[in-house]
Amino acid sequence: MMFPEYRPRRLRSNENLRALIRETRLSPDQLVAPLFIMPGKKKREEISSMPGVFRLSVDQLAKEVKELKSVGVNSVILFGLPEKKDAMGTGAHAKDGIIQRGIRELKNKVPDFTVITDVCLCEYTDHGHCGCLVGETVDNDATLEILAKTALSHAAAGADMVAPSDMMDGRVAEIRAALDENNFDMIPIMSYAVKYASAFYGPFRDAADCAPQFGDRRSYQMDPANSREALREATLDVDEGADILMVKPAVAYLDIIRQLNDEFDLPIAAYHVSGEYAMIKAAAANGWIDEKRVMAETLLSIKRAGADIILTYYAKDMARLLQG
Ligand code: PBG
Numbered sequence: 001m002m003f004p005e006y007r008p009r010r011l012r013s014n015e016n017l018r019a020l021i022r023e024t025r026l027s028p029d030q031l032v033a034p035l036f037i038m039p040g041k042k043k044r045e046e047i048s049s050m051p052g053v054f055r056l057s058v059d060q061l062a063k064e065v066k067e068l069k070s071v072g073v074n075s076v077i078l079f080g081l082p083e084k085k086d087a088m089g090t091g092a093h094a095k096d097g098i099i100q101r102g103i104r105e106l107k108n109k110v111p112d113f114t115v116i117t118d119v120c121l122c123e124y125t126d127h128g129h130c131g132c133l134v135g136e137t138v139d140n141d142a143t144l145e146i147l148a149k150t151a152l153s154h155a156a157a158g159a160d161m162v163a164p165s166d167m168m169d170g171r172v173a174e175i176r177a178a179l180d181e182n183n184f185d186m187i188p189i190m191s192y193a194v195k196y197a198s199a200f201y202g203p204f205r206d207a208a209d210c211a212p213q214f215g216d217r218r219s220y221q222m223d224p225a226n227s228r229e230a231l232r233e234a235t236l237d238v239d240e241g242a243d244i245l246m247v248k249p250a251v252a253y254l255d256i257i258r259q260l261n262d263e264f265d266l267p268i269a270a271y272h273v274s275g276e277y278a279m280i281k282a283a284a285a286n287g288w289i290d291e292k293r294v295m296a297e298t299l300l301s302i303k304r305a306g307a308d309i310i311l312t313y314y315a316k317d318m319a320r321l322l323q324g
Contacts, residue, residue, distance in 0.1 A: 024304045026296070028072030028319035032116065032269075032311040035064065036207055037102040038081045049203035050274055051281050053313050055081065058101050062109035071319035075114035077163060077311055078102055079208050082124050088132050089121030089146060093153040100157040107158035116190060117154040119147055119164040119175070128212040130166040130220060138220055143168050148178035155184040163246070165192040167220040172240035188243035190269060190309075194230040194256055197221035200249045200275030207274065230256045231263055238264060244309065249273040251298060254305040261306025270307035272299065277313040292321055 011017050036055040038045065043057035056064060065076060080098035082091035091097050099117055106115050121143065122130045131143030143166065151162040162179075164171050172191050179187050197218045205211040222229060234245050245264060247257045248271035261268050280298065284291035295314050302310050312318065 024300060026299055026303055026310075026318065026322060028315075028322055029074050030303075030309050031073050031299075031315040031318060032075045032077050032309060033068055033073055033315035034079060034311060034313060035061065035076050035102075036079050036081065037061065037098050039083050039098060047203070047207040049206050049278055050313060051285070052317070053207065053277075055207065058098075058105050061102055061105050065106055065110045065113055068316055068319070069110065069113060071316060071323055073315050073319045074112075075116060076106075077116040077118055079118050080123055081209055085124055085126040087126055089124035091124040092119075092121050093146065093149040095153065095156075097153070100153055103154060103157040103159050114160045115158070116161040116163050117151075117159045119151045119154065119162050120166045121146060121150070122166075122210040122212070123208050127214070128210055129215075130217065131168055136215060138168075140168050140170070144171055144174040147171050148174045151175040151189075152178050152182055152184070155179055155182070155187050159187070161188045161190055163190040163192060165195060165248075167192070167195050167217075167222070169236075170240070172237045172242050176241035189241065190244035190246055191237040191242035192248055192271070193234045193237040193242060193245040194247045194253075194260065195221050196224045196249065196253065198224065198249050198252070198273070198275070200252065200273045202275050203278045204274035224252075227256055227259060231259065234260055234264055238266060242266065244269050246271060246311075247307070249276055250302045250307065250310070251276050254301060257302065257305040257307050267308045268306055269309035269311060270302050270305075272302060272310055272312040272314070274313065292317075296321060 011021050038055040038057055040057045041059055044060055045055045047053050078099055082098050103115055120130050122128055129138050131138040154162055244267045245260055246269040247253055250270035250272045257270050280294050283289045299318055
């Protein structure tokens, strides 16, 4: 027998062979682009900590989404910057709220495109927490009712899917019941089932102006040290009727994505969050890394870990790169 007996390099000798045995591939139709909607007209403001990402006024949305569609990305998730905030986050479920207007605009102008909405109160509360308060604590059960109202208002405006990101206990069940009672039984819930209290959300909080005005989110978002708790959170959401389970952030939690993929048979999504995006952008701006290659390798790692769907600010760039 010749030494070495097996030579893995045989199948690496040219790109055709490498492509032939490639285990994981990214596809633009499994990427979801986050969009930030702001008040006003003809607004397109770049977010300083997220180069290449813009806050758009409602009239600018269709153009952006058509561009995404042209490179094969078929889904967005919407975040809103409301005109006004209050203690109860009422702007989140206002019939003419920023998200509701955004949804209607997109549904009118770009058919055959999936509009997902983030369901949370932090962008709409003046204190910046993800629910309403009793004293300085977020009131879980009182918040559920507002979240259900919010999800319902998104569905009524035409949203194709809702994605609760607040981390209140019991919210998937509450939202499912509200949707079902109002003839929206075909609207799926993508639950941010496993969402950690992460410092990687920093740039997003600038972008959406939703940093908590006191304290932090550690009494509702998960402790980064825990993985068995992730399984418990996911189990609860499955039992409550979630259709898709999300892990967030993605890159710092690849082990959690893998565990969810092993343990559950629902589709798995992962959110490549603002801080994870901003770090690549900053290193690339300094000329320290090759941005396109690091982007592709990062998103591939999320897929390989077990995510079917990736929410990423790189959706358009990645889709373009895949087009060649
Ligand atoms: C709202 C929400 C946040 C993100 C998505 N939905 C912020 C937070 O929980 O503080 C973060 C997304 C990102 O960082 O890209 N609760």
